[in-house]
Amino acid sequence: MKGWRLLPLLASAALLLSACSSTSGPSTSPQEQSGSSLSGAIVEQRWNLLLVVADERISMPETPFLQISRDGSVSGHDDCNRFTGGVTLGENQRIEFSELATTRMACPQMANAKRVTDMMETAYRYLIDHDRLVFFGPDSRVLGGWREGN
Numbered sequence: 001m002k003g004w005r006l007l008p009l010l011a012s013a014a015l016l017l018s019a020c021s022s023t024s025g026p027s028t029s030p031q032e033q034s035g036s037s038l039s040g041a042i043v044e045q046r047w048n049l050l051l052v053v054a055d056e057r058i059s060m061p062e063t064p065f066l067q068i069s070r071d072g073s074v075s076g077h078d079d080c081n082r083f084t085g086g087v088t089l090g091e092n093q094r095i096e097f098s099e100l101a102t103t104r105m106a107c108p109q110m111a112n113a114k115r116v117t118d119m120m121e122t123a124y125r126y127l128i129d130h131d132r133l134v135f136f137g138p139d140s141r142v143l144g145g146w147r148e149g150n
Helices: 002-020 030-034 110-122
Strands: 046-052 065-068 073-077 082-090 094-102 125-129 132-136 142-148
Touching: 046 110, 094 110, 094 125, 110 132, 110 142
Parallel strands: none
Antiparallel strands: 046 065, 046 142, 065 073, 073 082, 082 094, 125 132, 132 142
16 A cells, blocks of 8 residues: 555656656757857857856866857867867757767976866756856756856
8 A cells, every 4th residue: 555655756757847847859959940150148248257166176277268259169268278169059049069089288287277078078968057057967956157258
């Protein structure tokens, strides 16, 4: 009889999971569907790294930054190497970075620089709050934040 008490809870969980699931098939962003370029507050703005959520505090001699262009490309610096790649913006502040490539300079704090690009590759959603840009992972945890630059 104990199993019957769990049935409403399991049904609710299944309903919640089905509501959060994505449909299969080709994924196209709104800008790909309409053939238009990217737009919005996140585009054509330099964003300087404010923080990377990590187990320990990190210090970086040069402030990492990123900039998203209207053509769907992203470029920037991770404190050690320059990076370039693509970015797709979707509905509900969905963001996806793709094909990130970096230069291969040897730096004393390579692990810290890698955290910046790892954060971008893991980003699933973003939020703009005044002059701040925050990236969230697929599990809704904060990955890191950026501040508007000059």
